[in-house]
Amino acid sequence: MAENEGELAESTTVVVIGAGPAGLTVANLLRRSGVDCVVLERRSREHVAQRQRAGIVETRAVRMFDSWGLADRVLGGVPHDGILEFRVDGESHFVFDGDGSDGPAAQLCPQQVLVQKLTVHYLADGGDLRFEAADVSLHDLSRERPTVRYRAPDGTLHALTCAFVAGCDGEHGISRASVPAGALTAHTFDQGIGWLTVLADAPPPAHPLLAVSPQGFAAHFPRGPRSSRYYLQCPPDDHPDAWPDTRVWDALRTRLGDPALASGPITDREIFRLRSLVHDPMQYGRLFLVGDAAHIVSPMGGKGMNLALYDADVLARAVRDFVHDHDDTGLRAYSRRCLRRVWNDQEFSHWLTRTVHDAGDDTDAGPFLGHLARARLDRLFSSQAAAGAFAELMTGLDPETNSVGSRKP
Numbered sequence: 189m190a191e192n193e194g195e196l197a198e199s200t201t202v203v204v205i206g207a208g209p210a211g212l213t214v215a216n217l218l219r220r221s222g223v224d225c226v227v228l229e230r231r232s233r234e235h236v237a238q239r240q241r242a243g244i245v246e247t248r249a250v251r252m253f254d255s256w257g258l259a260d261r262v263l264g265g266v267p268h269d270g271i272l273e274f275r276v277d278g279e280s281h282f283v284f285d286g287d288g289s290d291g292p293a294a295q296l297c298p299q300q301v302l303v304q305k306l307t308v309h310y311l312a313d314g315g316d317l318r319f320e321a322a323d324v325s326l327h328d329l330s331r332e333r334p335t336v337r338y339r340a341p342d343g344t345l346h347a348l349t350c351a352f353v354a355g356c357d358g359e360h361g362i363s364r365a366s367v368p369a370g371a372l373t374a375h376t377f378d379q380g381i382g383w384l385t386v387l388a389d390a391p392p393p394a395h396p397l398l399a400v401s402p403q404g405f406a407a408h409f410p411r412g413p414r415s416s417r418y419y420l421q422c423p424p425d426d427h428p429d430a431w432p433d434t435r436v437w438d439a440l441r442t443r444l445g446d447p448a449l450a451s452g453p454i455t456d457r458e459i460f461r462l463r464s465l466v467h468d469p470m471q472y473g474r475l476f477l478v479g480d481a482a483h484i485v486s487p488m489g490g491k492g493m494n495l496a497l498y499d500a501d502v503l504a505r506a507v508r509d510f511v512h513d514h515d516d517t518g519l520r521a522y523s524r525r526c527l528r529r530v531w532n533d534q535e536f537s538h539w540l541t542r543t544v545h546d547a548g549d550d551t552d553a554g555p556f557l558g559h560l561a562r563a564r565l566d567r568l569f570s571s572q573a574a575a576g577a578f579a580e581l582m583t584g585l586d587p588e589t590n591s592v593g594s595r596k597p
């Protein structure tokens with residue numbers, strides 16, 4: 189590729205685009221493996237550090253960080269006690285979502301805390317992380333040495349030549365958009381369901397709570413010692429302005445069957461559609477798509493961030509094996525391995541989404557599907573085998589190895 193005049197030419201092994209959970213995990217694991225990389229992030233460090241979304245790092249992901257010797261440094265959340273509450277028409281049912289083994293369990297660790305800790309650890313380890321990298325563009329992805337160009341905050345133009353690009357820049361990033369049309373197949377599904385999500389400085393529930401009611405689905409999740417995230421089913425084209433505070437708290441108290449639910453100042457409120465998206469393959473030439481850049485999973489089941497962490501682990505191991513041992517087996521298997529898990533988690537998320545919505549809402553789903561959903565819940569609460577399968581999926585069973593454990597790096 190021709191060099192542009194006035195451009196600062198640099199070289200590294202991997203350019204990581206995006207400093208979310210996926211990009212920062214790839215970068216930390218590569219650094220731990222002795223592989224050079226540069227992370228380019230479009231936003232400021234402050235912006236990235238305060239983005240609040242997911243709240244639970246699943247058992248498999250905790251063990252993955254543990255196997256790299258990183259769990260204590262990058263997680264530090266509160267161990268999840270392994271209990272999930274389903275409240276159906278106000279009646280509580282407790283389901284175990286741990287694997288029952290002695291290994292480390294899932295952690296209640298808000299996404300922004302994980303991102304902050306991954307950032308601190310990577311920088312303290314001497315990592316190269318460049319915030320506010322503008323106009324990132326990818327070139328020569330199907331050649332042996334691709335180039336990534338960007339503009340630094342001081343206006344300097346940079347051209348980074350590398351062996352691999354890790355596209356970790358989320359659903360609307362530049363990485364996937366740089367793949368020629370037709371090279372990837374997009375599989376999409378829209379549930380036709382909206383969720384109002386609200387963050388509030390209000391007491392967390394004793395256990396993560398999913399509530400089924402004739403008024404629609406609601407959920408209450410811990411996000412810190414004095415903070416909670418709530419979800420309320422709503423029409424997908426609804427507007428947050430239609431949900432003033434009093435309406436939010438009234439609806440939560442009704443659907444959660446808890447007239448005494450404590451309220452608190454609402455700090456964030458948005459509406460989104462429950463939808464899924466999978467791009468296949470998760471690779472084009474020397475570009476590997478990681479996390480939301482490759483797939484979106486509807487939030488039911490809490491799999492989005494955990495899938496991003498899974499991809500990051502698979503990619504880091506594959507690059508390490510190639511760089512140190514000239515073994516490209518992992519790189520060639522990357523997309524197939526990740527997609528197998530993506531579809532496993534998509535299926536789980538779809539099953540749980542349909543179950544908790546159809547069971548409560550017989551106007552949309554119809555009474556027949558409503559009864560089927562209630563039968564599924566009944567089986568979950570009464571059959572040990574069904575509860576065991578559910579727990580396996582919640583912990584993050586690895587469909588490749590049939591184990592929740594992670595191999596040593």
Ligand code: RFL
Binds near residue numbers: 321356479481
């Ligand atoms: P991210 O977190 O979107 O990070 C992408 C990063 O790339 C940067 N970027 C660029 N950088 C350079 N150049 C460009 N051109 C760039 N374009 C973008 C962005 O600034 C950003 O820093 O993707 P990543 O790392 O793949 O992580 C994925 C997770 O963030 C996502 O799956 C989860 O948040 C999904 N999710 C949940 N997942 C769970 O596992 N459990 C949950 O409980 C959970 N709750 C949620 C969620 C997502 C939500 N939203 C977004 C609807 C709750 C909500 C409300």
